[in-house]
Amino acid sequence: MTGATLDAAVLNAVFDSAAEAMVVTDRYGRMLRVNAATLRMFGHKTEEILGASLSLLIPRGRSRRAVHDMQSYPAETILGAAGTEVEARRKDGSRFSAGLSVGRVTCEDGPLFVVILHDLTQRKAVERALERARRMESVGRLSGTLAHDFKNMLTVIIGNLELLERRIPPGAENELIQDALDAAQTGVDLTDSLMGFSRHRNLAPRRLDINAIVERGSALMRRSLGPDIDVTLQLAGELWPVKADASQLRSALINLVLNAQEAMPEGGRLMIRTENTEIDDAFLAQELDIQPGSYVRISVCDTGIGMDEETQLRAFEPLFTTKQKTGGMGLGLASVYGFALHSGGHATIYSEPGVGTTVSLYLPADEAAEQNRIAPQPAAGMGAGDGQVVLVVEDRPELRRSTLARLEALGYATLGAADTEEALALLGARPDIALVLTDLVIGEEPRGLALTERIRERFPHVRTLLATGCTQELHNPLRAGDADLQILHKPYRQIELAARLDHLLGRASA
Numbered sequence: 210m211t212g213a214t215l216d217a218a219v220l221n222a223v224f225d226s227a228a229e230a231m232v233v234t235d236r237y238g239r240m241l242r243v244n245a246a247t248l249r250m251f252g253h254k255t256e257e258i259l260g261a262s263l264s265l266l267i268p269r270g271r272s273r274r275a276v277h278d279m280q281s282y283p284a285e286t287i288l289g290a291a292g293t294e295v296e297a298r299r300k301d302g303s304r305f306s307a308g309l310s311v312g313r314v315t316c317e318d319g320p321l322f323v324v325i326l327h328d329l330t331q332r333k334a335v336e337r338a339l340e341r342a343r344r345m346e347s348v349g350r351l352s353g354t355l356a357h358d359f360k361n362m363l364t365v366i367i368g369n370l371e372l373l374e375r376r377i378p379p380g381a382e383n384e385l386i387q388d389a390l391d392a393a394q395t396g397v398d399l400t401d402s403l404m405g406f407s408r409h410r411n412l413a414p415r416r417l418d419i420n421a422i423v424e425r426g427s428a429l430m431r432r433s434l435g436p437d438i439d440v441t442l443q444l445a446g447e448l449w450p451v452k453a454d455a456s457q458l459r460s461a462l463i464n465l466v467l468n469a470q471e472a473m474p475e476g477g478r479l480m481i482r483t484e485n486t487e488i489d490d491a492f493l494a495q496e497l498d499i500q501p502g503s504y505v506r507i508s509v510c511d512t513g514i515g516m517d518e519e520t521q522l523r524a525f526e527p528l529f530t531t532k533q534k535t536g537g538m539g540l541g542l543a544s545v546y547g548f549a550l551h552s553g554g555h556a557t558i559y560s561e562p563g564v565g566t567t568v569s570l571y572l573p574a575d576e577a578a579e580q581n582r583i584a585p586q587p588a589a590g591m592g593a594g595d596g597q598v599v600l601v602v603e604d605r606p607e608l609r610r611s612t613l614a615r616l617e618a619l620g621y622a623t624l625g626a627a628d629t630e631e632a633l634a635l636l637g638a639r640p641d642i643a644l645v646l647t648d649l650v651i652g653e654e655p656r657g658l659a660l661t662e663r664i665r666e667r668f669p670h671v672r673t674l675l676a677t678g679c680t681q682e683l684h685n686p687l688r689a690g691d692a693d694l695q696i697l698h699k700p701y702r703q704i705e706l707a708a709r710l711d712h713l714l715g716r717a718s719a
């Protein structure tokens with residue numbers, strides 16, 4: 210092989226295997242060649258891209274002008290230079306931030322340009338999470354110090370009131386003192402909540418059976434929530450014990466249930482679910498602040514008003530409330546978050562306005578119990594796809610994209626459909642589809658369920674797996690006859706996904 214052909218072969222390999230989108234354009238920004246990563250990143254087919262202007266991928270309006278004026282790039286190559294940030298657009302219209310570098314190649318027929326785009330979505334998400342963690346920490350420190358000082362002052366006030374009470378002869382004045390004492394005690398309770406958020410509060414961790422605590426608590430909850438709120442429990446069998454403070458856990462549950470009740474003024478459904486869960490690294494990247502390991506997840510789900518994005522971002526902050534009018538203090542979730550953090554765990558919110566909210570607590574499983582447990586086997590199920598074709602039915606493009614990417618990482622070939630008609634058409638055309646992974650809710654209706662039924666009738670060789678979050682299930686309770694449905698509870702981990710597919714497809718081929 211001559212040096213030149215070797216260079217060309219190496220360059221081709223780099224082009225085809227790069228994770229960055231690489232686009233070769235002429236001096237007018239017309240796209241002449243793209244690599245596989247470009248097709249993946251933008252969702253276009255090759256023929257839609259070739260010959261089109263670069264503005265298909267980087268719309269002109271919102272980006273810096275210079276991006277499209279290829280002539281303005283200097284003669285010397287700038288490949289690998291720190292990228293400018295631009296706004297890129299996928300085929301489905303969704304936008305994302307990308308880092309841009311441009312290299313210039315001088316050819317006989319005029320210059321060519323190599324445009325490299327790096328998807329910054331993940332990095333942005335991590336930056337936002339970090340920013341939030343920093344803010345929580347500083348607010349936590351501040352409120353902890355304040356609460357501590359207040360508590361000292363309240364101690365003096367209560368002490369002196371009690372001395373006074375003893376010195377004054379019984380009479381009307383005693384009532385005044387008693388009122389003042391009650392108010393001071395309320396102040397102490399409040400500062401306790403604030404301190405629960407910061408690190409000042411003492412926890413008395415014991416080994417706890419979470420299911421038992423939830424079950425005992427639920428009788429009381431049912432009574433106080435009244436008949437308009439339907440309470441269900443979904444408690445995992447063989448739940449791992451955790452080490453945590455029992456009374457704090459009870460108070461966290463009460464806070465979550467109260468929030469759910471307040472979010473459902475007209476009534477609704479509430480579910481408390483417990484399950485064992487392993488945190489692996491992919492998950493870790495999304496849910497900052499948690500160590501990999503074994504956790505028990507306790508989720509409180511409701512079919513209430515849900516939260517907008519701003520509320521979701523700030524809900525765990527102490528003193529953040531949208532209930533000023535009804536006297537909300539904004540301390541409920543802060544103390545829940547503080548409790549989870551100080552128990553070595555974490556708390557998360559998943560919410561959709563108008564649909565409902567799920568708040569999950571992750572508490573570390575008790576180490577003593579770990580030895581008796583069958584270790585998870587990430588390697589076994591991972592990458593076992595072997596090119597089998599999985600069709601993903603999900604109406605939200607960003608979710609569909611991430612599910613497709615997760616399946617591809619496991620070695621499956623993938624197809625995507627935005628609705629049930631598209632899915633059925635694809636099933637008709639592609640007899641090689643082995644499994645359909647569908648969301649329960651498509652276009653705000655439980656169409657996934659009907660779809661699995663249709664598939665069973667028309668394509669009995671195709672396996673189905675229904676993905677659903679607990680709020681969705683509350684809106685669309687599955688009937689008893691659906692017992693043989695295969696259900697994947699969201700949010701699911703990569704290893705769970707791998708194991709379920711392996712199981713379903715392994716059995717299918719046996």
Ligand SMILES: Nc1ncnc2c1ncn2[C@@H]1O[C@H](COP(=O)(O)OP(=O)(O)OP(=O)(O)O)[C@@H](O)[C@H]1O
Binds near residue numbers: 468514524525538566
């Ligand atoms: N289940 C839920 N559904 C919808 N919004 C919720 C839910 N839980 C919490 N929120 C939102 O998060 C905010 C903060 O909740 P948090 O429990 O910390 O305070 P609060 O309920 O307003 O007051 P407090 O709990 O101190 O009485 C609430 O004001 C509300 O906007």
Ligand SMILES: [Mg+2]
Binds near residue numbers: 464468540541
């Ligand atoms: Mg509350």
